[in-house]
Amino acid sequence: MADLTPEQVRSLAAAIGLAITDDDLEDVTFRLNASLEHLARLDALEPPSGPTPLPDAG
């Protein structure tokens, strides 16, 4: 489960040029962690196999 702290979220945002205010930080952290948690559940699902799959990374 994704569990980024508010400071990690602020740093990630800063890395792509976005500033997050103190007022927004807790809410954005909840939203990002919720998104990552639900998106992680998709990992168990297989997408359609493409015409040129990459070799296994080992």
Next chain:
Amino acid sequence: MDTKDLPSLGIEALAELLRRRQTSSEEIVTACLERIHRLNPTLAAFITVDADGALRAARRADRSRAREHGPFHGVPFAAKDALWAKGLPATNGSRLFADFMPAEDATVIARLRAAGAILLGKLNMMELGFGPTLHPPFGTPRNPWNLERTTGGSSSGSASAVAARLVPVTLGGDTGGSIRLPAALCGVVGLKPTRGRVSRHGLMRICPAFDCAGPLAASVADAARVLQVIAGHDRRDPGTSRAAVGDYVAVTARGVEGARVGVVKEFMESALLKDEVRRLVMDAVAALDKIGARVSEVSLPLIPHASAIYLGVAEPQAAALFRPYLTTRAAEIDVLPRRRLLAASLVPASVIAHARGLGERMRAQVDEALRDVDVLVGPTTLSGAPPIPASARLRSRDEAWMAAVAGRSVFTNPFNVTGHPALSVPCGFTGEQLPVGLQIVGRYYAEADVLRIGAAYEAVTEWHHRRPSLA
């Protein structure tokens, strides 16, 4: 007929009165403008009302009606403020674009004008088309059925203006349900066409992969009349299809005999769905069965994951699109869409790619189901209209998930991911007397099927005849 009743009439009735010279376009437009003047301060359905322009166009239409017979000749309409109309602001519901004045019409507006329709003005919407807005810059849209409830969105004014009979038909935009959700919550008809069926030239974008423009109306037949005019290839939108445009109006009189209707099991079994909405949808399915449809249950196993797939594709695209504004003018964006966009900006690319792949698989699953049935049906929304949001504060990631997409567009966003056409028709009222909708989904470019079945259902029910007391 009293002229004040004119805004309550459908397109066919208005066209007939105009043909018989029992009214004029100027009378219709004046009646709509009077109603907007009286009710818009309460409903905040319109951002811009072009009274002078509409009256000038109406007088021109009256002068030319002997020689011009476009299907909408002299009939008024209005459009979501995400659609360009030459000479009128297109704010996209945001302070960011308060001064933006497009130099040309969106194709859908140009086509309606070419068919003789008269643009009354531009309609309120959730900011940037990106979900609930705590402090809408152009007034809080209110649901005509209960002024303390939301209209839904993002095509908020497009739905409430039709519900309150301020204008006979409107145009909206739908990226995750933004036509169908407010249509259901305001008790009107809303159609998201197949991806590529209707031009998006001049539609301000949220997620280019999923954005669609489409009609909202008081009846399925009127939605079909609008689609008839706006559908078809447009060289200015390379994403539009050259597939033949059907006769959408004629099919609305054909009935439902023999049509195969699949009830989506995962929708009806959703733990989030309110029991009273489930019952109303089952009643609607029973009504379709009674008039000759062959009803069966259909399973779409990826549907429970649709909101995550949608979020993984749509929200990062929107965040990328609005990045220049997030970096320089974030404080001008309302707190709710701003926070949502900021969070979506940080979703990793690997997740987005995986979600896109699953979206393709979900489309294949829906296509497969539609080999055995003509349409899929289910609820449009989880409940009747919720209260207007009063707070921006989230207390947990579960609340954040519900606030993102899972709590609103869980039944509509799957068909933005897959691209199939989807119609919402009124199918009853909750115990609080709030309308809800039945969603009907068809094969690619088979808008005729969803309109035919929607119209057949509408013909044996009376929900679409009910009016909110203020209207």
